[in-house]
Amino acid sequence: MEKPLVQIRNLELSAATGRGEARILRSIDLDIERGSILGIVGESGSGKSSLANAIIGLPAGNTSKLSGEIVLDGVNLLSLDESGMRALRGSRVAMVFQDPMTALNPLFSVERHLVDVIKRRFPAVSRADATGRALAALEAVGIADPGLRLASYPGDLSGGMRQRVLIAMALLAEPDLLIADEPTTALDATIEAQIVSLLSDLKARLSGSILFISHHLGLVARLCERICVMYGGTVVELGDTAAIAAAPAHPYTRALMACMIDDQVSDAPLMFIPGEVPDPVAPVQGCIFAPRCAHVVEQCLRVAPQLRDLGASRKVACHRAGEIA
Amino acid sequence: MTAILLDGVSAHYGAVKSLDDVSFAVEQGGRVGLVGESGSGKSTLCRLLVGLRLPSGGELSVFDRPVADHLRTDARQFRRNVQLIMQDAVASLSPRMRIRSLLQEVITIHSLPADETWRWIETLTARLGLPNSVFERYPHEISGGQARRLAIVRALALKPRIVVADEPTAGLDVSVQGGLLNLLIEIQRELSLTYLMISHDLRVIRRVTGRMLVMYLGQIVEDGETEALFRKPAHPYSAALLSTNAAHAPGKAGQPIILHGEIPSAINPPPGCRFHTRCPVAQTRCKTDPPSLRRLPDNRSVRCHFPYSLSFA
Numbered sequence: 001m002e003k004p005l006v007q008i009r010n011l012e013l014s015a016a017t018g019r020g021e022a023r024i025l026r027s028i029d030l031d032i033e034r035g036s037i038l039g040i041v042g043e044s045g046s047g048k049s050s051l052a053n054a055i056i057g058l059p060a061g062n063t064s065k066l067s068g069e070i071v072l073d074g075v076n077l078l079s080l081d082e083s084g085m086r087a088l089r090g091s092r093v094a095m096v097f098q099d100p101m102t103a104l105n106p107l108f109s110v111e112r113h114l115v116d117v118i119k120r121r122f123p124a125v126s127r128a129d130a131t132g133r134a135l136a137a138l139e140a141v142g143i144a145d146p147g148l149r150l151a152s153y154p155g156d157l158s159g160g161m162r163q164r165v166l167i168a169m170a171l172l173a174e175p176d177l178l179i180a181d182e183p184t185t186a187l188d189a190t191i192e193a194q195i196v197s198l199l200s201d202l203k204a205r206l207s208g209s210i211l212f213i214s215h216h217l218g219l220v221a222r223l224c225e226r227i228c229v230m231y232g233g234t235v236v237e238l239g240d241t242a243a244i245a246a247a248p249a250h251p252y253t254r255a256l257m258a259c260m261i262d263d264q265v266s267d268a269p270l271m272f273i274p275g276e277v278p279d280p281v282a283p284v285q286g287c288i289f290a291p292r293c294a295h296v297v298e299q300c301l302r303v304a305p306q307l308r309d310l311g312a313s314r315k316v317a318c319h320r321a322g323e324i325a
Numbered sequence: 326m327t328a329i330l331l332d333g334v335s336a337h338y339g340a341v342k343s344l345d346d347v348s349f350a351v352e353q354g355g356r357v358g359l360v361g362e363s364g365s366g367k368s369t370l371c372r373l374l375v376g377l378r379l380p381s382g383g384e385l386s387v388f389d390r391p392v393a394d395h396l397r398t399d400a401r402q403f404r405r406n407v408q409l410i411m412q413d414a415v416a417s418l419s420p421r422m423r424i425r426s427l428l429q430e431v432i433t434i435h436s437l438p439a440d441e442t443w444r445w446i447e448t449l450t451a452r453l454g455l456p457n458s459v460f461e462r463y464p465h466e467i468s469g470g471q472a473r474r475l476a477i478v479r480a481l482a483l484k485p486r487i488v489v490a491d492e493p494t495a496g497l498d499v500s501v502q503g504g505l506l507n508l509l510i511e512i513q514r515e516l517s518l519t520y521l522m523i524s525h526d527l528r529v530i531r532r533v534t535g536r537m538l539v540m541y542l543g544q545i546v547e548d549g550e551t552e553a554l555f556r557k558p559a560h561p562y563s564a565a566l567l568s569t570n571a572a573h574a575p576g577k578a579g580q581p582i583i584l585h586g587e588i589p590s591a592i593n594p595p596p597g598c599r600f601h602t603r604c605p606v607a608q609t610r611c612k613t614d615p616p617s618l619r620r621l622p623d624n625r626s627v628r629c630h631f632p633y634s635l636s637f638a
């Protein structure tokens with residue numbers, strides 16, 4: 001098999017806070033195969049955006065530790081300096097950020113945002129050609145009046161339009177690795193479907209890979225071959241989407257899937273996972289999910305489970321996986 | 326009492342007609358959902374309701390008084406009674422303050438009883454599954470979903486009478502979302518709040534609201550009881566929108582109705598019915614004659630010459 005596009009090994013990320021050091025990512029091991037879409041799901045606060053930001057080389061300002069390896073085509077991104085990383089960003093690696101308003105510059109027009117991406121990626125492109133491409137990209141993401149919208153500023157756009165401008169920017173960069181952090185949260189189902197097919201096209205056309213972060217399990221199931229489930233800064237389960245959907249192995253994955261709202265209208269309260277996500281500043285002994293786990297035994301409180309093989313293409317970090325299936 | 330009343334309201338940003346002739350009323354204690362295409366004017370409507378903008382035309386009242394009146398005579402009380410949970414949660418938290426100070430500021434501004442309100446804030450925070458330690462963090466030290474829940478805590482801290490929630494569950498995983506929606510419903514019953522909730526997640530709308538409004542290009546195209554509307558939409562746009570939901574339902578083979586044709590301009594809306602350029606069942610009349618929002622015998626209002634002409638399996 002071809003080597004994965006990205007290999008993440010023993011990635012650790014901590015940040016300094018007024019309350020002590022926050023361990024945000026704990027020993028992450030993860031591969032992103034070439035020409036594939038990997039979905040990342042996990043509870044709010046589990047470290048999905050932090051992982052994405054680490055890959056694209058934009059960790060938070062208060063980062064106190066970033067160690068391990070993120071190898072893209074043989075190059076460890078963590079060993080690159082800022083200018084090396086900047087050269088990669090927007091060309092080989094691009095990202096659609098979770099929070100569109102903070103990712104767009106309110107003082108720049110939509111045209112400037114899009115044309116800047118094109119100019120950086122393809123310096124030889126003429127100004128007129130760049131504007132033409134920018135226009136086509138807005139059209140592709142379903143924005144009406146694209147010609148007029150080029151002159152708009154981020155503050156003049158609706159939430160969903162901003163999100164689509166970010167997607168257009170990422171598509172224009174034609175990256176090898178596209179990271180999309182909750183790219184469709186502000187979009188209605190029709191436009192969401194359009195964006196999803198754009199992403200699939202991008203993968204097919206450019207043989208690039210996509211890291212797709214989403215809380216929308218149905219969408220992840222449709223788009224991604226494999227999924228990675230995160231909890232408390234760790235990977236708790238990894239495997240083929242269909243296999244995980246059919247039989248989730250980790251107790252957190254199961255609890256998560258049980259919470260999906262189905263189409264039944266009933267007066268019973270909605271399901272949720274009681275308890276709180278772990279505070280990244282608090283020390284952890286044993287399994288990080290143990291305090292909320294329905295299957296906890298004494299061993300779970302003492303020993304942190306490693307991510308281990310469960311069959312040929314599945315990994316799970318649970319002492320009791322298999323036993324509780 | 327009528328909590329919210331709009332009559333022929335419009336809102337223009339330069340040449341963009343974000344809202345055009347919007348009329349509806351919400352009784353106190355109602356839970357109303359607002360759905361519609363991206364850019365159809367939902368967030369604009371929210372901004373009008375909480376007085377962040379005034380309408381360009383038409384009448385807008387809250388608790389039987391024009392919003393402009395409230396703002397003139399007692400802006401602070403109005404701002405306390407009518408809370409907006411913004412779509413852009415992270416940007417709505419000011420970056421240089423700890424979460425604790427952000428929340429305490431709300432108490433000070435509105436001169437609320439400090440201890441009692443803080444206990445209420447702690448209760449809300451815990452019920453949304455956030456650890457107490459979140460108070461000591463700065464906005465950049467929290468995740469997107471945590472920021473969204475804190476924006477909700479801040480809004481509910483004031484025990485408002487009307488809550489306008491713009492995509493309150495966007496970006497939240499299902500396990501957190503369930504707890505959040507239960508909480509919103511419980512508090513609504515406890516305080517007999519009036520909710521207007523926007524969501525692109527139709528399952529959320531169906532679970533939480535009793536009535537829903539469907540918007541298309543700055544106008545309300547359908548208004549009716551949520552469950553009845555989901556079962557049998559009258560407007561072709563509603564049918565297309567809801568068909569995507571039916572097609573996602575597990576074990577159902579429903580086909581989504583795909584809309585073709587260009588997405589129309591909000592600057593130059595199509596003549597006649599605004600939806601005719603993409604409507605699968607449009608007739609000649611629809612191209613020239615704009616329908617008005619009219620009441621059907623089944624307690625439904627619809628802006629269509631030929632209601633119930635498009636249905637999904």
Ligand SMILES: Nc1ncnc2c1ncn2[C@@H]1O[C@H](COP(=O)(O)OP(=O)(O)OP(=O)(O)O)[C@@H](O)[C@H]1O
Pocket residue numbers: 015016017022024042043044045046047048049050051060061062063098279280465466467468469470471496498
């Ligand atoms: N710069 C930082 N300093 C300290 N703590 C942080 C920082 N950034 C994130 N955190 C904390 O680290 C954890 C992971 O945050 P992250 O934003 O990666 O979560 P996420 O999985 O993307 O969540 P969501 O689904 O809500 O967006 C959270 O508990 C968050 O509060």
Ligand SMILES: Nc1ncnc2c1ncn2[C@@H]1O[C@H](COP(=O)(O)OP(=O)(O)OP(=O)(O)O)[C@@H](O)[C@H]1O
Pocket residue numbers: 155156157158159160161186338339341342343361362363364365366367368369370412591
């Ligand atoms: N401050 C502004 N200046 C100019 N135009 C604006 C402004 N705010 C909104 N608009 C325009 O008004 C229209 C409606 O926007 P609005 O934000 O209300 O849509 P929405 O229904 O909330 O969409 P979404 O689902 O994407 O959030 C859009 O065409 C938008 O570009």
Ligand SMILES: [Mg+2]
Pocket residue numbers: 048049050098181468469470
């Ligand atoms: Mg995130």
Ligand SMILES: [Mg+2]
Pocket residue numbers: 158159160367368369412491
């Ligand atoms: Mg909006």
